[in-house]
Amino acid sequence: MKQRVLxxxxxxIGGSVALxxxxxxxxxxxxxxxxxEHCKLAQSLNIIDEITDQFMEEAERADLILLAAPVQETEKLLTQLEQCSLKENVIITDxxxxxxxxxxxxxxxxxxxITFIGGHPMAGSHKTGAGxxxxxxxxxxxxxxxxFADTKNEKVEQLKEWLKGTKARFLTMDAMQHDRLTGIVSHFPHVIAASLVRQVKQHADRDDLVNGLAAGGFRDITRIASSSPFMWRxxxxxxxENILSFLDEWMEEMRExxxxxxxxxxxQLYDYFRGAKQFRDTLPIRSKGAIPSFYDLYVDILDRTGVVSHITTLLAIKNISITNIRILETREDVYGVLRxxxxxxxxxANAKLCLEQHGYGTYTTM
Ligand SMILES: NC(=O)C1=CN([C@@H]2O[C@H](COP(=O)(O)OP(=O)(O)OC[C@H]3O[C@@H](n4cnc5c(N)ncnc54)[C@H](O)[C@@H]3O)[C@@H](O)[C@H]2O)C=CC1
Ligand SMILES: O=C(O)C(=O)Cc1ccc(O)cc1
Structure with a gap:
């Protein structure tokens, strides 16, 4: 019998993950x-196979439960799930x-x-709906x-296997770090974008020319203000708490x-704009997400023949998965640096310890 995903x-987002x-x-x-109607549209687009209005009954039959409603609704759905007799091996994610x-x-x-693993695909758009x-x-x-800190790695790997078709780059962190990072790079900019649009609207109410002139750069930096107000509320x-703290920082910055x-x-104004430009120009261009880089470790390798497979084997034995591996530099063709x-x-940290125990020189910055 086919596995069931609710x-x-x-x-x-739910529709995209389902596809x-x-x-x-x-x-x-x-x-x-x-x-x-949202279900009917999704069924007509072959995103879902069946429609239900019996959340709890279907949850009890599901192998994977994917909660993809606005976050305050997700909290309510989790409370409802507490009352269900769920399958022992079900994975719930959001x-x-x-x-x-x-x-x-x-x-x-x-x-x-019951296994619950929080999830957040860091891409999307200002559009809504399965269409x-x-x-x-x-x-x-x-x-x-x-x-959760004590969730078995095996369960996390099972969830990644479910989500493999997203071809996304998985990152694991705790919820507090998540909310701080996404707060500054994603949530807070939405507040600023909405405030800029509202400020321009006040001027537009007084002068008809404003609408026509508010094109180009203004549209670029305020695109995200067209996102769902339910979702952003x-x-x-x-x-x-994070947003309040970013607002305080921002207001101080605006005072300056x-x-x-x-x-x-x-x-001073020149330095202000130059500092912003310098940092912005270093941001990755092709990466869709807002979170910077992976955790890199540089390893000196004395002899390239066989050494890479030795390193990967040592880490595999310790169950440490490598996301990417690259020889960066050869020095005088004698030794090189592996990233x-x-x-x-x-x-x-575990990889560093393991490799140093086997005599490799490692460092975390180049
Ligand atoms: N839009 C984006 O770019 C991104 C959104 N997210 C998150 O994804 C979630 C969904 O957002 P979108 O798919 O963009 O919104 P959406 O508006 O396209 O879809 C949300 C769906 O949830 C339904 N819904 C609302 N309350 C419900 C409930 N109690 N039970 C069942 N269904 C309910 C709505 O009718 C709607 O069909 C949100 O939690 C959001 O924070 C995450 C990453 C990116
Ligand atoms: O369209 C954009 O730039 C977004 O900001 C999309 C987005 C919205 C919400 C998220 O949690 C992650 C990404």
Missing amino acids: LVGVGL AIKQEHDVTIIGQDVNA VGSTKERIMERARVLHEKG SAKAHLFENAFYILTP DIITHNK VRSMVEQGNGE LSFQTEEDR
């Missing part, structure tokens, strides 16, 4: 949504943009021995997983800018 919240799952697994996907509140709510299930879903939406994007509510402008200090990339800081 998708709750049949929208842009990616279908690419790699022969499964039955059952969709459930507060809006029945796609929500915040993780701390969701992991707190999922703790009851975790303590009952815009794409199997390749997350290709090469970061996909953050937030297991929930995200900002969940990530309240105000003073530079007031004083007409050209040199190993890991998905977590813990993997990098």
Whole structure:
């Protein structure tokens, strides 16, 4: 019998993950949504195979439960799941943009021995609905997983196997780090984008020319203000403490800018823009996600023949998975530098220890 995947919240992200799952697994996907029309559309697009309005009943038959509603709804769904007699080996995951509140709510299930692993594919768009879903939406994007500290690695690997068709780059971290990082690079910019648009609107109300002139750069930096207000209300509510702290930092920064402008200090203004440009120009271009790089470890290799396989074998024995491996540099053709990339800081630390115990020289920056 085919495995059953219950998708709750049949929208842009849920639909895209469902399509990616279908690419790699022969499964039955059952969709459930507060809006029945969303399920009908998704079924007509072959994103889901069946529709249900019996969330709890279907949850009890599911092998994988994917919660893809706005984050405050996801909390309610987790509470409902506490009442279900779920399959022993079911994996529950979500796609929500915040993780701390969701992991707190999922703790009851975790303590009952049910596997819940938080998930956040770090790509998307300002569009909503399954009509815009794409199997390749997350290709090469970061996909953050937030297991509980004592969740078995085997379960995390099972979830990655389910999600393999996303072709995303998985990163594991705890919920607190997740909310801080995504808060600064993704959530807070939405507040700023919305505020810029609202400020321009006030001017547009007074002068008809504003609308026509607000093109180009203004549209670029405010694209994300066209995202779903339901979704962003929930995200900002969940990530309240981080957002408050970023707002304080921002207001302080604006006070400094105000003073530079007031004083007409050209040199300071130049430095301000130059500093921003310098950092922005270093940001990765092709990566879809907002989180920087993997955890890299550099290893001196004395003799390339056989040494790479020796290193990978040592790490495989210790169950440390390498995300990427590359010989960066050969020095006088005698020794070189191998760059190993890991998905977590813990993997990098374990790899460093293991390789140093076997006599390799390692360092974390080049
Ligand atoms: N839009 C984006 O770019 C990204 C969004 N996310 C997260 O993905 C989740 C879904 O967002 P989207 O797919 O963009 O939104 P969407 O609006 O396209 O889809 C959400 C769906 O959930 C349904 N829904 C709402 N409450 C529900 C409930 N209680 N039970 C069942 N269905 C319910 C809605 O009717 C809708 O069909 C959110 O938690 C968001 O934070 C994550 C990464 C990127
Ligand atoms: O379209 C954009 O630039 C986004 O900001 C998409 C996005 C929205 C929410 C997330 O949690 C992750 C990515």
